[in-house]
Amino acid sequence: MRIANNAGRLALVTRTGAVDVAAVSGGRFDADPQKIYARWEEFQDWARKEKLPGGQPFTPADLGSPAPAPAQLVAIGLNYRDHAAETGVTVPEAPTVFGKFASSLSGPHTTVGLPRGNVDWEAELAVVIGTTAAHVSEAEAAQHIAGYTAAQDLTERVLQMSGPVPQFSLGKSHPGFTPLGPWLVTPDEIPDPGNLRLTCTLNGEVVQDGNTRDLVFPVAALIARLSEVITLFPGDVILTGTPAGVGWGRKPPRYLTPGDVLTTHIEDIGTLTQHFTPTPPARQVPTETMATAQPRGPHHESEYSAQL
Numbered sequence: 020m021r022i023a024n025n026a027g028r029l030a031l032v033t034r035t036g037a038v039d040v041a042a043v044s045g046g047r048f049d050a051d052p053q054k055i056y057a058r059w060e061e062f063q064d065w066a067r068k069e070k071l072p073g074g075q076p077f078t079p080a081d082l083g084s085p086a087p088a089p090a091q092l093v094a095i096g097l098n099y100r101d102h103a104a105e106t107g108v109t110v111p112e113a114p115t116v117f118g119k120f121a122s123s124l125s126g127p128h129t130t131v132g133l134p135r136g137n138v139d140w141e142a143e144l145a146v147v148i149g150t151t152a153a154h155v156s157e158a159e160a161a162q163h164i165a166g167y168t169a170a171q172d173l174t175e176r177v178l179q180m181s182g183p184v185p186q187f188s189l190g191k192s193h194p195g196f197t198p199l200g201p202w203l204v205t206p207d208e209i210p211d212p213g214n215l216r217l218t219c220t221l222n223g224e225v226v227q228d229g230n231t232r233d234l235v236f237p238v239a240a241l242i243a244r245l246s247e248v249i250t251l252f253p254g255d256v257i258l259t260g261t262p263a264g265v266g267w268g269r270k271p272p273r274y275l276t277p278g279d280v281l282t283t284h285i286e287d288i289g290t291l292t293q294h295f296t297p298t299p300p301a302r303q304v305p306t307e308t309m310a311t312a313q314p315r316g317p318h319h320e321s322e323y324s325a326q327l
């Protein structure tokens with residue numbers, strides 16, 4: 020089963036196109052793609068039994084993130100030996116975990132404005148959680164997975180490595196820095212998530228060509244290790260790390276420039292395409308956020324700017 024966010028509405032993707040879940044279920048399931056994960060088992064049961072109509076053609080550029088508003092967006096660093104080697108870091112004995120902020124999420128086919136600094140690519144397999152996971156074993160992990168999708172963990176390296184302790188979360192969370200998609204593929208269609216080829220091409224040149232068989236901590240191990248500490252909620256997203264070939268590890272280093280086209284592909288899942296422009300688009304701040312924002316200290320903004 021393939022679950023997509025078609026212009027903000029939950030859709031099942033069939034051979035012929037997209038089936039709108041809210042419409043076909045008569046409103047039983049909400050159109051909001053994020054809400055489906057809270058009812059994941061019920062939804063799967065319905066989707067497998069329901070006689071679905073033929074899908075309607077859809078525009079790939081309209082697709083959004085299959086998990087657009089997760090409670091937690093977790094990312095793993097240095098999870099491929101060859102990538103750890105190219106960055107000059109020892110392979111960790113436990114997963115290196117950081118967070119990305121959910122405002123960086125986008126659909127699979129986007130234009131990303133390049134902020135100041137050095138923006139790099141990281142092709143990654145992402146996992147979306149289907150049922151709450153707390154203290155689960157590796158053997159139990161699979162039953163908590165809703166499915167798999169492709170991700171780019173775009174990273175601005177100057178900010179990432181700035182300050183006395185690195186700023187991983189901030190340097191990886193500019194708008195559009197976490198494209199996800201093109202859809203969620205359920206585990207029954209991915210016989211072995213530990214044997215998926217993932218590639219990244221920059222303007223047609225292959226820059227990353229890895230396989231999830233080389234993950235230091237495979238998906239089940241990540242869910243077990245993470246759930247020892249944090250509760251993973253339905254709809255949470257885990258980026259599992261990137262193989263070798265990022266721009267930072269090259270001699271000389273190479274970073275994204277305006278006009279570049281980055282393509283990320285994962286076998287059995289699909290493709291992401293990012294186009295890059297010189298400057299980030301003007302921020303559109305939702306009015307409800309502005310209205311409910313907490314008052315800030317008088318020097319907050321200037322201190323923040325100075326640190327950056």
Ligand code: ZN
Nearest residue numbers: 141172260261
């Ligand atoms: Zn990454």
